[in-house]
Amino acid sequence: MTGPFTIKAIRNAVASGSTSAVECCEAALARIREADGSIGAFRTVDPARALSRAADIDRRRQELAHLPLLGVPVAVKDNICTRDFPTTAASRILEGYVPPYDAAAVERLTAAGAVILGKTNCDEFAMGSSTENSAYGVTRNPWDRERTPGGSSGGSAAAVAAQMVPLALGSDTGGSIRQPAALCGVVGLKPTYGRVSRYGLLAFASSLDQIGPITGCVEDAAVAFEVLAGHDPRDATSVVYDETTAGAQAPESLDGLRIGVPRSLIREGVEPGVLEAFERALAALEGCGARISTVELPHSRYGIAAYYLIATAEASANLARYDGVRYGVRAPGEDRTLAEMYDRTRGAGFGAEVKRRIMLGTYVLSAGYYEAYYRKAQQVRTLISRDYDEAFAQVNAVALPTSPTGAFRLGERTADPVLMYLADVFTVGANLAGLPAITVPCGFTEGRLPVGLQLTGRKMDERTLLRLASAYEKAGLPPHERLGPVANQKPDQPE
Amino acid sequence: MPPDLSTEEVSRIAKLSRLSLTPDELQLFSRQLAGILGYVEQLQALDTTDVPPTSHPLALTSPLREDDLRPSLPREDAVGAAPEPDQEAGFFKVPRVIGG
Numbered sequence: 001m002t003g004p005f006t007i008k009a010i011r012n013a014v015a016s017g018s019t020s021a022v023e024c025c026e027a028a029l030a031r032i033r034e035a036d037g038s039i040g041a042f043r044t045v046d047p048a049r050a051l052s053r054a055a056d057i058d059r060r061r062q063e064l065a066h067l068p069l070l071g072v073p074v075a076v077k078d079n080i081c082t083r084d085f086p087t088t089a090a091s092r093i094l095e096g097y098v099p100p101y102d103a104a105a106v107e108r109l110t111a112a113g114a115v116i117l118g119k120t121n122c123d124e125f126a127m128g129s130s131t132e133n134s135a136y137g138v139t140r141n142p143w144d145r146e147r148t149p150g151g152s153s154g155g156s157a158a159a160v161a162a163q164m165v166p167l168a169l170g171s172d173t174g175g176s177i178r179q180p181a182a183l184c185g186v187v188g189l190k191p192t193y194g195r196v197s198r199y200g201l202l203a204f205a206s207s208l209d210q211i212g213p214i215t216g217c218v219e220d221a222a223v224a225f226e227v228l229a230g231h232d233p234r235d236a237t238s239v240v241y242d243e244t245t246a247g248a249q250a251p252e253s254l255d256g257l258r259i260g261v262p263r264s265l266i267r268e269g270v271e272p273g274v275l276e277a278f279e280r281a282l283a284a285l286e287g288c289g290a291r292i293s294t295v296e297l298p299h300s301r302y303g304i305a306a307y308y309l310i311a312t313a314e315a316s317a318n319l320a321r322y323d324g325v326r327y328g329v330r331a332p333g334e335d336r337t338l339a340e341m342y343d344r345t346r347g348a349g350f351g352a353e354v355k356r357r358i359m360l361g362t363y364v365l366s367a368g369y370y371e372a373y374y375r376k377a378q379q380v381r382t383l384i385s386r387d388y389d390e391a392f393a394q395v396n397a398v399a400l401p402t403s404p405t406g407a408f409r410l411g412e413r414t415a416d417p418v419l420m421y422l423a424d425v426f427t428v429g430a431n432l433a434g435l436p437a438i439t440v441p442c443g444f445t446e447g448r449l450p451v452g453l454q455l456t457g458r459k460m461d462e463r464t465l466l467r468l469a470s471a472y473e474k475a476g477l478p479p480h481e482r483l484g485p486v487a488n489q490k491p492d493q494p495e
Numbered sequence: 496m497p498p499d500l501s502t503e504e505v506s507r508i509a510k511l512s513r514l515s516l517t518p519d520e521l522q523l524f525s526r527q528l529a530g531i532l533g534y535v536e537q538l539q540a541l542d543t544t545d546v547p548p549t550s551h552p553l554a555l556t557s558p559l560r561e562d563d564l565r566p567s568l569p570r571e572d573a574v575g576a577a578p579e580p581d582q583e584a585g586f587f588k589v590p591r592v593i594g595g
Contacts, residue, residue, distance in 0.1 A: 098576065099576070100568055100572035100576065101568065101572075193552045193553060207551045233558065236555075236557065236558055239553065302537060302538055302541065304534075306538065308531065308534075308535060309535055309538075320513070325578075325587050325589055326576070326577050326587055327577060327578075328576075330578035330579065335590040337590060337592075338589050338590050338591075340590070341590050342513045343510075343513055343514060344515050346514050346515070347514050347515030348515075352520070352523075355516070355520070356524060356527060356528065358514065359509060359512050359524060359528060360528060360532075362508055362511050362512040363528070363532075372539070375548055376538050376543060377535075377538060378548030378550055379543035379547070379548050380541060380543065382546050382549040383543070385549060385552070417527055418530055418534045432549075432552075433552060434553060
């Protein structure tokens with residue numbers, strides 16, 4: 001395969017017969033063999049299954065030629081159920097577990113003609129911001145192998161950044177699509193809560209979780225979003241909303257669109273190189289016709305605190321199902337009682353971060369603490385959502401750096417949970433308020449680490465986000481700094 | 496000030512959470528959980544009088560459906576992924592709960 005490594009290029013080439021799905025699949029598998037030994041993006045790859053699926057697509061090419069992901073090799077985060085691959089959420093407690101069904105998002109990828117190559121590494125049960133909480137080893141950032149790819153969807157972001165696949169699924173509870181996408185220099189979209197079915201996503205915090213695409217460019221994110229979004233009666237929180245985002249990336253002028261910047265949030269704690277790239281991105285958006293103004297999100301500084309109380313409370317309930325009875329692993333040995341079996345299985349099966357969060361969640365929901373912690377956090381969630389409502393009365397989107405820093409070193413934050421949590425300071429707001437948000441690469445820090453521009457939009461208004469991000473992508477960076485599909489350097493082969 | 500979590504308190508939470516912890520984990524978590532609770536203490540500075548809590552980003556009404564029979568997971572599939580399935584009986588096996 002030659003030419004740009006994008007969904008559109010691959011799909012068109014396969015549909016027209018100028019290349020085959022098998023060739024595309026072989027190229028992606030070769031890239032994984034070549035690069036993944038030093039990155040560790042994948043947990044599981046099944047070349048035989050992928051090639052057989054690709055051959056099937058080639059046999060039925062004319063009948064399937066209209067499909068939007070025809071023959072496109074893709075990867076799926078390991079907390080999303082696949083009946084053809086083990087699904088462990090990077091936890092020992094689910095070692096070897098093969099779900100008896102596909103997640104709705106996986107069904108949709110397959111129905112659109114995609115070829116699933118394998119499952120990507122992540123923080124255990126998506127709890128983390130560096131992918132270091134995986135029970136099966138770390139994933140390294142393709143731009144600097146001594147640094148984390150971010151997390152929790154670090155394997156998905158690294159796989160796209162290293163051009164192993166043009167599309168990988170992630171999940172985002174507090175920033176887990178956007179932060180790793182930003183740190184790996186790729187595009188990540190967290191859809192509006194309810195737009196993509198959570199059926200088959202291993203639940204972490206059900207009022208915050210959303211599945212979304214990680215891609216090399218905005219146009220691919222738009223194509224993938226179109227495939228993934230839609231009502232699903234198997235997810236009680238799935239919304240009925242069918243407006244298409246197709247063509248959102250067509251008009252390059254942003255005349256009439258207004259972008260708000262919560263200046264008071266970025267006065268401190270943001271790395272200088274990140275801030276400079278962010279300011280240049282705003283200037284580029286202004287150059288495309290957007291109007292930039294200052295907005296206030298006065299309660300967003302409390303977002304991390306509210307988020308960690310709400311998310312852990314929900315997690316403590318959701319993870320109760322991992323008890324050594326119905327799936328996964330049971331700790332070996334003789335148990336006198338059922339309770340003893342639960343305690344030992346969960347004690348041995350969960351890693352440290354998952355235990356911390358289950359205990360924090362149990363604590364804040366327990367008698368005597370519920371009002372002071374959990375209910376208080378839910379009230380602050382209301383205040384944060386209201387701030388966004390007020391901002392969106394003035395502007396179409398809110399801009400922030402996706403992450404306050406570039407990719408951090410492996411091991412740098414693992415000893416300090418609170419420091420790790422602060423990686424999500426600019427991303428949790430969209431989850432708490434249920435809003436869509438996208439990250440698009442906007443340059444580099446002084447240390448040549450990618451920086452992401454985050455745009456958060458009104459509920460159900462992915463279209464405006466894709467339009468802004470696409471215009472920025474085309475205009476914002478000089479060609480030699482442009483990442484994604486037209487990268488003139490592979491990230492692991494610096495010039 | 497955040498409540499300082501004693502190892503007894505952490506043991507109590509671990510029991511409620513159905514987690515067996517090693518002595519080292521007890522020490523580590525009592526320090527770390529106190530640190531996290533110290534961080535979230537900032538919320539107490541906010542006046543939230545009369546602010547309704549948000550439990551969910553969508554104004555949801557529970558979707559209902561007719562109570563009719565629909566296709567579902569075959570029993571052998573549902574039981575098949577268990578650590579100790581009993582496929583013949585269609586059960587999950589667990590340690591004795593009653594008597595014993």
